Amino acid sequence: MKIIVVDDEPVIADTLVNILNGEGYNAISTSNGRSAIEWSEKFQPDVVVSDVIMPGLSGVDTAKAILKQLPNCRIILFSGQAASVDLVARAREEGYSFEVLAKPVDPDVLLNKISGPEGA
Amino acid sequence: MNKAHNENRDLRRLLRDLVALATTPAAWVGRAPAQIAESVADLLLHTLRADAVYICLRSQNSIEVVRDGQRPGFAEEARTLLSNSVPGSLYVDTITSPKWPISLKVAVQPIGISGEDGFIVIGCADAEFPSEAENLLLSVGANQAAVALRAARLRAEADSERNRLRDLLAQAPAAMGLLMGPEHRWTYVNDEYVRLTGRNDPDDFLGKSVVESLPEIRTQGFIELLDEVYRTGKPFFGREMKTNLERSARGLSNESYWDFVYQPVRDAVGHVDGILVHAVEVTDRVLARKNIEESERKYRDLAESATIALHWVGADGTILWANKAELEMLAYTAEEYIGHKITEFHLDSPVINDILNRLCRGEKLREYQARLQAKDGSIRHVIIDSSVLFENGKFIHTRCFTRDITERKLAEQRLQQSEARFRAIVETTPECVKLVARDGTLLHMNSAGLSMVEAERAEMVVGKSVYDLIAPEDCLRFREFNERICQGERGSLEFDLLGLKGTRRHMETHAAPLQNPDESLVQLAVTRDVTERKNAEMALRESEQKLRVVTDATPVMIWMSGTDKLCYYFNKSWLDFVGRALEQEMGNGWAENVHPDDFDRCLQIYVSSFDARQPFEMEYRLRHHTGEYRWILDHGVPRHGPDGTFEGYVGGCLDIHDQKEASQARSRLAAIVESSDEAIISKDLNGLVTSWNRQAERLFGYTEQEMIGRSILTIIPPELHRDEDMILSKIRNGEKIDHFETVRVAKSGERIEVSISISPVRDENGRVVGAAKIARDIRESKKIERTLRTTEKLAAAGRLAATVAHEINNPLEAVANLVYLAKRDVRDAEKVASYLNSAKQELNRVAHITRQTLGFYRDTSSPVRFNVASTLDDVLGLYERRFETRNIRVVKQYDDDAEIVALAGEIRQAFSNLLTNALDAMPSAGTLSLRIHKSHKWDNAHAPGVRIVIADSGSGISPEHKQNLFQPFFTTKADVGTGLGLWITRGIIEKHGGSIRARSRTGQKHGTTFSMFLPGVPKHSREQAQLGTQPEHELVAGD
Incomplete structure (x- = not known):
């Protein structure tokens, strides 16, 4: 399974990729929404794990753009800020339903989420 | 095999021939019998392969058809055969002839039942003739011929019947046509119809509907009538129906009258399928009758409604007819008058007898006076003009025109009476009544006039020139006046009269032309002695002149009105003020300058005071000559003459505009101050309160009475008393203080936060004499401000918390991941050390943020x-x-x-x-x-x-x-x-x-x-x- 991790904090992005690859996934990281969208086209990920509040494109807008290319791609958002709740809620009004995790996320919880069924 | 083949072939031929025979009559439809016979002959010759054919038909004219090319003389042989025996059905024989090489087998076939339509004779050399098939073909052919012939005959009969009918209709004196179907399409019109409808050709109608052929009658109701006839099957009979047809091209009048019938035509089963139109034009008859009726009506109407009374009397003196005017004159009904003897209504029987005698002699009566008795018993004076209508020397009736002259008679009598009365009046009137001829001769003068001219007897002046009695300075005017009147004018004149004894009197005369019996005009004059009045007027004019000099000199605007409420005088001040002439102001002219908003009120005061003879005072705006409306105080009092009689009003007006404006401005300001939501206080330079408005009372709790004259320090808290010195010194320097927020103390002791603005008050010389202070209660807005500050503090704390959460959550996420990795790679000491080092840096970040936040x-x-x-x-x-x-x-x-x-x-x-x-x-x-x-x-x-x-x-x-x-x-x-x-x-x-x-x-x-x-x-x-x-x-x- 191919996974792209998006976070503007390199420490978070790098450690998550390290964890996911250790569990046998094929994961790569990127630090902003724009490059995540470009990578999605080449890499064709099954899952995208993205921070919400980032400079430039937000995680929500990034996810929307990726879903346009890959409608079956699974999106998991994670955020440490209350403002992200508003962005996700607005996306829901537009018909997008994303899975959202609050930072800090326990890596085991994230791994379970990825290996488990969508929406669980 | 061969035989079977032959039989088959024969059968096929037979069938083909049968079909040919059975279908040919269709081709014969519409043909004449002779042509049909020719066709049958050819057909049989061919199908039976006969040598000769003879056909004879028993129609109106007997028809023979012969085909004997190969057998000359066959026709004679056939005729002989038929004359010997007339067979009812097929008959077969053998004929021989020297002209032929061999004898012929002959078949005779009757056409129609028992040969009523004729016979077919066929000859054939074949000894076997006719075979069974040939028999069959022969009888079918004959039968078909019979059918065709019968059809032709029936059609001929129908044609001749139709032609007969057509001829009949064409010759009919009436216009006729036949319409078929619900759309009323013409299938036939006769020439008369074509002519009378103004058209040229039957083709203008045939196949067309009524509407198409005669579009002009579309709106004249005939289509509806046709529809009705077609629908109900009931014929319609029109009598003298008026139509308008476009037929001027034929030299006929468009307007025409018709008697006509729409007769439904039914088909074989009795349904209406058409309408026969039969129309006779009766225009001439109708118009002739209408002319007669019209002229009769006109004359009857004329006689009946004539204003002159008319009656006809028969030879025996019976009234035969009388018109409305006559009946109205005498107030009888027609029954009470007509049929009665004329003598019954005449008051004087000799008169009516004379009338009748004269008329019988053939005389004509001209303005013959008589008296008639009306129904109410009153007597009508009439004059009669009458003559007799004789026809062939026979007395038919009199024709009497009667004019009522009762009124004239009565008027004559009244005139005589009124003249007498008038004479009496003239004689007793105190005014001079005289008649003067155009040349100045006095024709008549009443006794009052005689005394004015100091004549004891009429003869002393009457018949002499009236000009001698006129003062010399007025004489020329009087002479001209007299001539004007005698030319038909009316007029009046003032002049001085000199009596015979020398007394001078001032006279006022009113004169009118009077017609003499000889139609010349003389002056009729009524003249009055106005000496007294004239003297009074002179006196008044003098005194008014004096008054005017005085009033024009005063700055007060003065007006005067008469007893009729109309102003007749305005002094110079008034006229200067409004910038208008006296003539413009006279009467009600002055009202044009009064402000429209004030006018009704002023008029009401003026009129009601006037009627009560009370003095009045009113203020109103009057337009100054500059166009500006200025406030005026107008004081009016009734005027009385020396004898106490009311003579009108005199009024004096003052321009109070500036005072009025000032007081209005003052009251406006006072109103603003009083109604202000802010406390407005003024004080002198010693800090003593000089005014204290209502809001100041409300805000500080002290009444106006309590505060006026008291020090402003009363409401300043003790610790701020120093401020008042600073304020007063600024004010003395003419400075303003704007929106100074401070605290004041109310009577209750409560401290009130206020915003104060203070401005110096100056006297007319610009010296500062005090201060005006506006204090606004800002307790409420201060409270709101404090609440807002708190709210924002909470919001700021919230925002801070959100920022901190993000700053802490991210390092924690990193730490969580690093711990997971350290656990996973626990055997690789180097990696674990690296993970933990990173984790430590992240935790330092958390600690740093926490420290900063605590600040x-x-x-x-x-x-x-x-x-x-x-x-x-x-x-x-x-x-x-x-x-x-x-x-x-x-x-x-x-x-x-x-x-x-x-x-x-x-x-x-x-x-x-x-x-x-x-x-x-x-x-x-x-x-x-x-x-x-x-x-x-x-x-x-x-x-x-x-x-x-x-x-x-x-x-x-x-x-x-x-x-x-x-x-x-x-x-x-x-x-x-x-x-x-x-x-x-x-x-x-x-x-x-x-x-x-x-x-x-x-x-x-x-x-x-x-x-x-x-x-x-x-x-x-x-x-x-x-x-x-x-x-x-x-x-x-x-x-």
């Missing part, structure tokens, strides 16, 4: 000395990562040792507000410049302090937003802002005795710069202590 929660209740640069850096540290992620460059330029004494927590909040604003202004990339340097106040070089500048390179603030920048609830960030940040910031800075300014540019070199000044040491004032600590309490209480 906000330090006790801020008392000012402390602190370094500005490090405090600003502390706050900046909170947002540092956000600046970094947005690519915002931070440029610092600090005086590192700049210190101030202030409430550190509040200053942090102010910095935080400005930094978050800068952050929001630059969503991606930009420069944040921070400058701190020691400085002094903008307006006071002796007040040292620190200037802090926070500048962003964002898009800037538009000018229209800039003026509201520091207002509460103003925000351009609808999603995230409360609109209180800058308002709070300014509050904090100003509380510390500092100031804040904003500069902003949009477009090129855009960005916003906030520049703050904070004094090195804050000024200590009671207000700051009060306002500075209170919100902290409320925050605690509200938590």
